[in-house]
Amino acid sequence: MRKTFRIKKPEEFQQVFNKHHSIANKYFIVYQMTKTDQKHFRVGLSVSKKVGKAHDRVWVKRRIRQSLLELKPQMPQELDLLVIARPAAAHQSQKFLKEQMIHVLKLAKILKEENA
Template sequence: MEREYRLAKREDFNKVYRAGKSVANHQFVLYYYKRSGQENFRLGISASKKIGNAVVRNRMRRMIKEIVRLNNNKIVGGYDYIVIVRKPAVTLSYQELEKSVKHVFRKASLNKTASMI
């Protein structure tokens, strides 16, 4: 994922957690916070030790980044997003993960087109 799409600093994460809104499904929690003056979005992914060892956590991060990268033209810009991975997501296939990520963005009304996510 390119640098301009990354949410990396602790203070940015804290700002999204404190001031942002959230939606959830069984596999993911999505926090989002509107930034002013920005046209692209930034994404952070949080996967705690509860979901598995480092191999499992990093695999989940990579898969979510790829799903967002392939759908980045369909996600509303100007926001900071944090995706928190829940334990049930570990057992899903890539297609099921993609469907679940799209669902959580749709639930938050953060898609550009109705048919997208």
């Protein structure tokens, strides 16, 4: 995922937190904020030490980024998202984490429905 798709600055994280529109399941918490002046969605990731050691946290972040990259065509472009991984996300497969990401994004009404 390109760096332009990431939220990195603490003040940007805080801005999305302050909007406080969140949806959660057992594995993820997703905060969302609509912004009309951007060309693509942006994502901020937070994985706490409760998830595991540094390599476990990096592993979970990579899986989340890959899942969102695969879901990019179905995502609205005028959105800032914060994804917080819960400890249950550790040691789960890529496929399972993607399914859970789809689940929480559908709960938040973020994903566009497919014509399948």
